[in-house]
Amino acid sequence: MSDADPMDQRLREYAARWRDAEPPSPAPDAAGLGPGRRGARTWWLAAATAAAVAAVILGGTRIVGDEGSRKPSEPAGAARPTGTAAPGTDEPTASGSPTEGSQDSTGKADPRAVRWAVNQIQTFLDVWRREGMLAAARRYFDAASQPRSAAGLQRLSYGKVLSAHVSSWESSEHFTLEVSLDLHFVGGPMAWNDGENDRFITVTRHGSSVQLDFATSP
Amino acid sequence: MEATLIGGRVAVTDDSAHDFAAWVEPHLPAMTRFAARLVSAADRDDLVQDALLRAWRRWATYQAERGAPLPWLLAIVADQGRRGRRRSRPPAVSVHDPRQHTRLTPADLDLERAIATLSARQRTAVDLYYFVDLDVATIAAVMGCAPGTVKATLSQARARLHQLLGEGDHV
Numbered sequence: 001m002s003d004a005d006p007m008d009q010r011l012r013e014y015a016a017r018w019r020d021a022e023p024p025s026p027a028p029d030a031a032g033l034g035p036g037r038r039g040a041r042t043w044w045l046a047a048a049t050a051a052a053v054a055a056v057i058l059g060g061t062r063i064v065g066d067e068g069s070r071k072p073s074e075p076a077g078a079a080r081p082t083g084t085a086a087p088g089t090d091e092p093t094a095s096g097s098p099t100e101g102s103q104d105s106t107g108k109a110d111p112r113a114v115r116w117a118v119n120q121i122q123t124f125l126d127v128w129r130r131e132g133m134l135a136a137a138r139r140y141f142d143a144a145s146q147p148r149s150a151a152g153l154q155r156l157s158y159g160k161v162l163s164a165h166v167s168s169w170e171s172s173e174h175f176t177l178e179v180s181l182d183l184h185f186v187g188g189p190m191a192w193n194d195g196e197n198d199r200f201i202t203v204t205r206h207g208s209s210v211q212l213d214f215a216t217s218p
Numbered sequence: 219m220e221a222t223l224i225g226g227r228v229a230v231t232d233d234s235a236h237d238f239a240a241w242v243e244p245h246l247p248a249m250t251r252f253a254a255r256l257v258s259a260a261d262r263d264d265l266v267q268d269a270l271l272r273a274w275r276r277w278a279t280y281q282a283e284r285g286a287p288l289p290w291l292l293a294i295v296a297d298q299g300r301r302g303r304r305r306s307r308p309p310a311v312s313v314h315d316p317r318q319h320t321r322l323t324p325a326d327l328d329l330e331r332a333i334a335t336l337s338a339r340q341r342t343a344v345d346l347y348y349f350v351d352l353d354v355a356t357i358a359a360v361m362g363c364a365p366g367t368v369k370a371t372l373s374q375a376r377a378r379l380h381q382l383l384g385e386g387d388h389v
Binding site: 005007008010011012014015017018019022024025026144145146147148154192193194197198200213215216 | 246247249250251254263266267276279293296297300301326329330337338339342344348349351361362363364366367370371374376377379380
């Protein structure tokens with residue numbers, strides 16, 4: 001970034017050596033689709049072809065099955081997540097139990113704080129949908145994460161918390177949830193998926209207010 | 219597979235798989251580097267393959283006018299990497315992986331360990347900017363924020379690394 005920053009130079013030099021040491025990419029080989037030519041490096045193409053059949057069938061089913069029943073804000077053919085929402089209810093699942101592979105510290109999680117945080121995240125989504133990301137960011141993001149203008153920000157048409165699990169836990173005032181969100185957008189989703197999105201959301205409480213920090217990794 | 223078209227949205231043929239392979243190939247080095255930053259060296263190629271499969275499944279929903287392919291693909295890599303870590307959370311860096319560190323110095327490993335302690339947002343920015351070698355605008359698209367936020371995050375990350383590595387009073 002800056003020529004005067006020695007850490008920038010150190011990172012550049014290290015990253016260059018790191019890239020040089022990396023083995024080459026596993027290149028896709030379209031020719032591997034031919035009979036008897038599906039090697040280990042092209043297994044995904046064969047699987048993708050089979051998956052495409054299911055995608056076509058699913059897409060057709062949704063187009064027919066959703067006529068008249070789709071939410072106004074829900075795009076046609078949008079993938080609906082399965083297995084994350086509580087059966088028979090629109091309420092998201094919220095768990096204070098550690099998810100698979102999470103840290104032992106999650107065992108101290110307070111389910112009330114988790115439920116409160118889930119409600120806050122849902123309110124954040126509601127504000128994002130009704131008033132835009134700029135307004136939502138002002139209420140829920142820290143100063144460093146504030147967008148400078150509404151230009152280029154995603155417009156949310158539908159947003160719902162599907163599930164939340166504790167990823168790490170410091171206290172009832174500071175913890176990280178692994179949250180599954182169902183999001184749909186007006187225009188491009190950019191870094192989001194149109195449909196299910198999983199994010200790590202660090203929740204920091206300041207009295208009755210809350211700060212949310214979204215990340216794609218723990 | 220024969221060509222199929224439903225509702226004008228999905229067309230699947232053998233050709234489309236070949237088209238997808240050609241479409242994704244220019245972006246594979248970046249996808250692979252990002253994957254290598256997210257999981258162990260042994261899991262890197264599996265993560266890329268998982269991401270390719272998922273991208274293929276969603277390819278019909280990709281719309282070029284809404285953004286470049288690379289941020290879309292890297293977001294899928296990030297998502298798949300997170301799903302993989304749920305099953306097992308390997309260290310980002312294993313000092314016992316000779317393939318990964320053949321040409322790296324002890325100072326590099328100190329730096330890598332310091333990077334591993336950054337916040338998730340800072341680490342993602344550092345990984346994408348330095349290791350994947352992307353420009354700030356593309357990183358902003360991947361992270362879903364403004365370019366200025368990416369620059370600020372990188373600056374904070376470097377300051378934190380200075381602190382962690384005890385290299386003076388850089389601000």
